[in-house]
Amino acid sequence: MSRSGKALAAAFAGTVIIAAGIGMAGLASAQQPAPQPSAAPAPAPAPARAGLGREAHPDEVAAWSIAVRPDGQGLPPGRGTVKQGEELYQTQCAVCHGEFGEGAGRWPVLAGGRGTLTGEGPEKTVGSFWPYLSTVFDYVRRTMPYGNARSLSDDDVYALTAYLLHLNDVVPETFELTRENFAGVRLPNAEGFFDDDRQTSERQFWGREPCMSNCRSTPARVTGRARVIDVTPEGSTGPRIE
Numbered sequence: 001m002s003r004s005g006k007a008l009a010a011a012f013a014g015t016v017i018i019a020a021g022i023g024m025a026g027l028a029s030a031q032q033p034a035p036q037p038s039a040a041p042a043p044a045p046a047p048a049r050a051g052l053g054r055e056a057h058p059d060e061v062a063a064w065s066i067a068v069r070p071d072g073q074g075l076p077p078g079r080g081t082v083k084q085g086e087e088l089y090q091t092q093c094a095v096c097h098g099e100f101g102e103g104a105g106r107w108p109v110l111a112g113g114r115g116t117l118t119g120e121g122p123e124k125t126v127g128s129f130w131p132y133l134s135t136v137f138d139y140v141r142r143t144m145p146y147g148n149a150r151s152l153s154d155d156d157v158y159a160l161t162a163y164l165l166h167l168n169d170v171v172p173e174t175f176e177l178t179r180e181n182f183a184g185v186r187l188p189n190a191e192g193f194f195d196d197d198r199q200t201s202e203r204q205f206w207g208r209e210p211c212m213s214n215c216r217s218t219p220a221r222v223t224g225r226a227r228v229i230d231v232t233p234e235g236s237t238g239p240r241i242e
Contacts, residue, residue: 066138066141066142067138068134068137068138068141069134070131070132070133070134070135070183071134071183072134072179072182072183075134075137075179075182076154076179077154077179078153078154078155078157078158078178078179079155079158079176079177079178079179080155080156080157080158080159080160080161080162080176080177081159081162081174081175081176081177082159082162082163082165082166082171082172082173082174082175082176083173084155084159084162084163085158085159085160085161085162085163085164085166086163086166088152088156088159088160088163089160089163089164092144092145092152092160093144093145093160096108096146097109097110098110100167101125101126101164101167101168109123109124109125110125110126110164110167110168111125111126111127111164111167111168112125112127112128112168113125113127113128113129114127114128114188115128116128117129117189117192125168126164126165126167126168126187127167127168127169127170127187127188127189128168128188128189129189129192130187130189131187131189131190131192131193132187132190133161133165133182133185133186133187134182136161136164137157137158137161137182140152140157140160140161141154141157144160158177158178159177161177162175162176162177165177165185168187168188170185170187170188171185
């Protein structure tokens with residue numbers, strides 16, 4: 001065979017081998033099973049339970065789910081007059097808060113204080129500071145009288161709330177508070193509260209890094225002590241609650 005014939009035969013043999021290799025690879029590929037979609041991960045095991053107590057019954061939850069919103073949502077049915085509230089107040093509240101809401105000893109003051117919030121001695125009462133009537137109703141209903149919480153009926157709470165409004169010159173002596181007219185009563189300081197906007201309004205005062213040491217140019221000094229300026233009631237002077 002000539003040299004050119006040998007070269008042509010070698011090239012032909014190489015082509016056959018390559019083609020056969022491709023065919024075998026394709027055959028092997030065709031015989032492999034198609035890939036299956038991955039299975040979903042197994043759900044996480046439920047946390048172990050301590051086995052203590054039991055779930056609350058619906059009526060038990062309802063007994064304490066008593067929050068009242070500023071728009072009146074959550075208010076129970078009921079009504080109470082200023083006159084009824086005055087009688088309740090004198091027997092249930094005056095021992096701590098004074099006959100006219102002025103506070104007994106160092107116990108909280110409930111009435112008065114109009115115009116004092118910007119002064120040196122602000123008096124934060126229902127009439128001078130509290131923004132919503134629902135705060136009064138909810139707090140009295142949930143926690144008062146001190147030491148005997150949840151002993152008042154809903155009508156009692158309406159009446160006491162009406163009397164506190166009267167003590168703060170918000171309603172007349174003939175007023176009756178009900179669930180229907182509750183949301184229409186506005187306290188004097190309702191406009192004194194607003195959303196906290198310091199993230200935007202005070203951003204210009206923020207530094208990149210907060211100061212954590214040696215932040216004052218002069219040493220700090222004590223200007224007064226609680227015991228000296230008498231801001232804490234003495235334990236033995238408070239009224240006794242029987």
